[in-house]
Amino acid sequence: MVNARRILAILTKDLRDAGRDGRILVLLLLPIGMALFYNATFTDPNELPTTDVAIVDPGGGGVARELRAAAGKSVKVQMRQTRDAASARKLVAANDVDFAVVVAPAAQRGPARAELLVAEGASPTAQSVIALVPDALTHAAGREPAAQTQVRVVPAAHSKPYGLDDPRTVTILLVIVLHLVFVAMMVVPILTAEELETGTFSALRLAATGPEILAAKALAGFIFGLAGVGLIVVLTKLDIHDPSLFFGAAFGLIVSLVGFGLLTGVLWPNSNSINTYASFLLVPLVALAGAVLFAPSGILATILDVLPFSQGTKLLADGLSAHAPFHAGLVSWAVIAAWSLAGYVILVRMATRREI
Amino acid sequence: MRPVGDDRSRPRPQTDSGNRTDPRDRDDVTSEAALQKSPVEVEDLTKRYGDVRALDGVSLRTAPGEIFGLLGHNGAGKSTMIRILTGRARPTSGRARVLGHDVPRDLEAIRGQINLVAETPNVYQRATARENLELFCALYGLPKKRGAEALEQVRLSSVAGRKVKTFSTGMRQRLLLARALLNSPRVLFLDEPTRGLDPRSARDLRQTVTALADGGSTIFLTTHDMNEADELCQRVAFLAEGRLVALDTPRALKLRLASTAPALDVLLDDGTDVRLKLDEPQDTARLQQLIDTGRVRSMHSLEPTLADVFIRLAGRSLEDDRSDEAGEW
Numbered sequence: 075m076v077n078a079r080r081i082l083a084i085l086t087k088d089l090r091d092a093g094r095d096g097r098i099l100v101l102l103l104l105p106i107g108m109a110l111f112y113n114a115t116f117t118d119p120n121e122l123p124t125t126d127v128a129i130v131d132p133g134g135g136g137v138a139r140e141l142r143a144a145a146g147k148s149v150k151v152q153m154r155q156t157r158d159a160a161s162a163r164k165l166v167a168a169n170d171v172d173f174a175v176v177v178a179p180a181a182q183r184g185p186a187r188a189e190l191l192v193a194e195g196a197s198p199t200a201q202s203v204i205a206l207v208p209d210a211l212t213h214a215a216g217r218e219p220a221a222q223t224q225v226r227v228v229p230a231a232h233s234k235p236y237g238l239d240d241p242r243t244v245t246i247l248l249v250i251v252l253h254l255v256f257v258a259m260m261v262v263p264i265l266t267a268e269e270l271e272t273g274t275f276s277a278l279r280l281a282a283t284g285p286e287i288l289a290a291k292a293l294a295g296f297i298f299g300l301a302g303v304g305l306i307v308v309l310t311k312l313d314i315h316d317p318s319l320f321f322g323a324a325f326g327l328i329v330s331l332v333g334f335g336l337l338t339g340v341l342w343p344n345s346n347s348i349n350t351y352a353s354f355l356l357v358p359l360v361a362l363a364g365a366v367l368f369a370p371s372g373i374l375a376t377i378l379d380v381l382p383f384s385q386g387t388k389l390l391a392d393g394l395s396a397h398a399p400f401h402a403g404l405v406s407w408a409v410i411a412a413w414s415l416a417g418y419v420i421l422v423r424m425a426t427r428r429e430i
Numbered sequence: 431m432r433p434v435g436d437d438r439s440r441p442r443p444q445t446d447s448g449n450r451t452d453p454r455d456r457d458d459v460t461s462e463a464a465l466q467k468s469p470v471e472v473e474d475l476t477k478r479y480g481d482v483r484a485l486d487g488v489s490l491r492t493a494p495g496e497i498f499g500l501l502g503h504n505g506a507g508k509s510t511m512i513r514i515l516t517g518r519a520r521p522t523s524g525r526a527r528v529l530g531h532d533v534p535r536d537l538e539a540i541r542g543q544i545n546l547v548a549e550t551p552n553v554y555q556r557a558t559a560r561e562n563l564e565l566f567c568a569l570y571g572l573p574k575k576r577g578a579e580a581l582e583q584v585r586l587s588s589v590a591g592r593k594v595k596t597f598s599t600g601m602r603q604r605l606l607l608a609r610a611l612l613n614s615p616r617v618l619f620l621d622e623p624t625r626g627l628d629p630r631s632a633r634d635l636r637q638t639v640t641a642l643a644d645g646g647s648t649i650f651l652t653t654h655d656m657n658e659a660d661e662l663c664q665r666v667a668f669l670a671e672g673r674l675v676a677l678d679t680p681r682a683l684k685l686r687l688a689s690t691a692p693a694l695d696v697l698l699d700d701g702t703d704v705r706l707k708l709d710e711p712q713d714t715a716r717l718q719q720l721i722d723t724g725r726v727r728s729m730h731s732l733e734p735t736l737a738d739v740f741i742r743l744a745g746r747s748l749e750d751d752r753s754d755e756a757g758e759w
Contacts, residue, residue: 075538083568087554087561094556273552277609279518280546281569283538429519 076289080282084290085297088265092294097349101260102298105253106305109246113310116242122150123199128162128174128191129153136214137177137188137207144206144213149199159189166191172200175207177214186215243394246310248364251387253302254324255356255363258331259338262295263348266339275430284430288421291339292332299328312394320393326410327386333417340424363387366400379405382413468527469494469617469648470515475524477510477672484510486672487524492665497639497649499659499680501740502669508652509549511669512619515650516546528617542570545615549622551602555595559586559605562594563612570613580608584638600631607635611642618642620651624658636662656737666736668743675743683739693732699725705732 092098129138138153145151154171156162162174173196178187188211190204212218269275269287278287303324307314314320342348363383370378378384388402389410400406468491477485485507492498500508513519514526517537525532531539553562563577581587584604594602603623610618620639624632639662643649653659659666660680668676676683694717696704704720706713720726 079571080569083565086568087557087565090561091554091556272555273548273550274554276518277546277548277552278569280516280544281541281566429513 076286077282080286081290081293084278084282084287085293088290088294089297092261092265092298095264097345098261098264101256101264101349102253102302105249105256106302106309108252109249109306109310112242112245112249116240116245122147123197124150124152125173125197125200125203126152126154126171127203128156128165128171130156130159130162130174130176132179133177133214137175137210140210140213141175141203141206144210145203149203151203159191163191166193169193172196173204177211186211186217242310243312244364244367246306246312247367247387247390247394248360250303250306250324250390251327251363251383252357252360253306254299254328254386255331255360255383256353257295257299257302258328258335259356260335260348260352261298262291262332262335263339263342263352264345265291265294266336267343267348268345270339270343270430271345279430284425288336288425291336295332295335296325296328299332300325314394315396316393316398318393320390323386323389323393326389326407326414327382330382330386330410330414330417333414333421337417337421337424340421340428340430359383367391380409382410385409467494468492469529470498470650471525471527472511472515473525473527475511475514475526476522477507477514477519478522483672485514485521485524485669488669488672488674489524490667490674490677492648492650494648495643495646496665497643497651497663499663499666500650500652500669501654501656501659501666501736502652503671503744505671506669507672508669509621510672512546512621512650512652516544516619517541540617542613543616544619545610545613545617546619546621547603547606547610547623549625551599551606553594553602553605553609556593558591558593559597559608560590562605563609566609566612572612576612577608580611581605583611584608585634599626600628603627603631603635607638611638615647617648617650620649620653622653623651624653624655632658656735656740660736668740670744676739680736684734684736687734687739687742695730695732696720696726697728699727 092102127138127141129135131137135155138155142151142153154165156165156174159174159176162171162176165171166174172193174191176189176191178189188207190207192200192204196204266275266288269278275287300321303321306312338348338352360383362378363381364387365374366378366384366387385402385406388400389406392398392400392402470490470492472488472490475485475488476483484505488507488511500511502508510519514521515528515533517534520534527533529540529543531537533540554565557565559581560577563580564574567574567577578587578590581590584607586601586604586608589597589601594605597605603626607623610620618639623635623639627635636658639649639651649662651659651663663680665677665679666683667674678686692709693705693707696706696717698704698720704716706717708714708717
């Protein structure tokens with residue numbers, strides 16, 4: 075019978091102890107650092123060009139609203155409401171905004187009027203928004219413009235297989251897989267191996283059962299895995315189309331690998347060796363998983379089809395992209411479930427045989 | 431095979447440790463009646479690791495409140511015995527019962543009533559002493575203040591907030607003892623508890639163990655230290671290559687070895703050392719003469735130590751058929 079109180083006590087200890095272990099901190103922080111690096115290195119193709127505009131509008135903001143609407147989803151227009159023309163001029167002169175629109179008080183007759191104060195060397199983005207000002211003024215004054223135009227964004231045609239042609243998204247996706255593999259196959263084994271090599275596992279066994287101790291370590295792995303993925307997503311502002319599929323895939327992958335991580339710790343109870351040598355094996359495996367993004371064929375495709383991290387990568391990619399590039403469904407989940415089952419069954423057999 | 435016979439009724443001399451009694455004086459704890467309520471009971475216990483028999487048909491019982499010593503070479507099976515009795519290993523055959531429950535099958539029923547001081551300082555080095563004990567308080571469902579009490583008991587309160595990796599060996603061993611005392615165990619197993627300890631820490635640990643036994647806890651001790659076993663234990667068992675070759679009080683074991691007449695080691699005023707047998711008329715006459723002439727500086731009775739008994743048993747057990755040896759003893 076499993077006792078939740080005991081699992082929680084050991085889990086709390088594991089989480090605290092991991093935070094004090096330099097080896098584990100490096101393993102947890104390295105992928106996050108890599109994600110931030112790649113995020114800064116590769117620009118986001120989906121990121122909209124931005125222009126800053128100062129608005130002086132005695133009419134109460136109608137021009138700003140109409141200007142945003144006219145720009146649509148092609149440009150991100152950041153408005154600053156300004157008190158008077160002099161303040162607006164100062165902002166333009168200081169390059170705090172790209173241009174300013176000073177709207178004249180509404181007249182009973184005649185066209186709506188405004189003064190545009192444009193910074194020297196205003197960007198093409200700013201120029202394109204300036205061109206939209208007359209229509210926005212006319213609309214704000216409640217009149218129909220002489221001609222009507224509408225800006226629509228056309229997505230770029232994808233040149234790479236599976237639609238993941240954005241290096242930023244691809245690298246961050248691979249870093250997420252790397253993080254999950256590090257947690258499952260290095261952090262969890264180190265936690266387990268250290269308990270065995272220092273004899274604290276044996277001490278715990280007096281007060282708790284072996285399955286409770288291993289369950290706590292598995293839970294620590296799940297928490298580290300999902301927390302790291304969440305942190306990477308937040309810090310890199312990764313655009314996830316289907317969060318439930320994405321985080322479900324991350325959870326499935328970590329669950330499938332943690333069984334093998336525990337097994338590694340049980341069979342190889344030397345935490346320093348695991349820390350030193352495991353990464354030499356795991357990084358190529360992650361690269362192999364990444365190969366799934368580049369439309370492999372033949373034997374490589376077959377091998378990748380039966381590996382949990384390549385199937386996990388497919389599901390993660392489907393969760394990320396609106397195009398669901400792999401359409402990975404039941405087969406991927408089945409492969410992950412099979413590896414999960416295999417890992418935990420072998421773990422139970424080995425743990426029983428070794429009386430731990 | 432039967433181990434050495436029983437001698438649980440002989441009085442023991444008082445120790446010089448003030449008002450504490452010698453633990454070996456409490457002979458009543460190992461009476462036949464007490465053994466009927468045996469907290470630790472092993473019957474024909476065998477444990478194999480592949481072709482190696484770590485334990486080979488061992489049977490023994492302890493009594494409530496007894497300090498029981500299990501002695502043997504490295505690899506004799508002492509730690510295996512404790513691993514089985516604490517539910518961390520399964521016997522290949524035979525039966526092990528602790529507090530009336532089969533282990534490891536019914537371990538859950540006794541988990542809160544047994545504890546262990548391990549040979550290795552298996553504490554969390556990166557955690558503080560307090561955190562180490564609070565973890566086990568949580569596991570046993572005890573309030574955190576019990577951890578503070580246990581630290582007080584082993585005089586570690588002043589360093590409760592310090593990381594254990596900064597502790598000396600003696601402090602770590604005391605922390606182990608504090609952890610073992612958390613749940614006020616009815617049976618406490620100690621696996622080489624004083625190995626690597628300085629004399630003072632070892633003495634403190636022995637005093638704590640004796641006090642626990644006085645309080646009714648049963649102590650099951652494995653050790654290499656014959657003096658420690660002789661000093662602490664009401665009864666000792668010798669294991670050799672997994673087999674029980676002797677089980678009796680330390681005194682009875684020593685007396686059986688000292689089957690010849692008593693002898694004296696006499697140090698004379700000129701520094702010479704004379705050994706005299708008290709059943710030899712000429713030696714007794716010589717002794718009287720030396721006393722009368724005032725030449726005796728000191729006299730010591732020559733009796734075998736527990737170590738002598740063990741060496742003799744272990745030596746024979748390594749060379750001969752141990753079942754014959756056990757029968758002889």
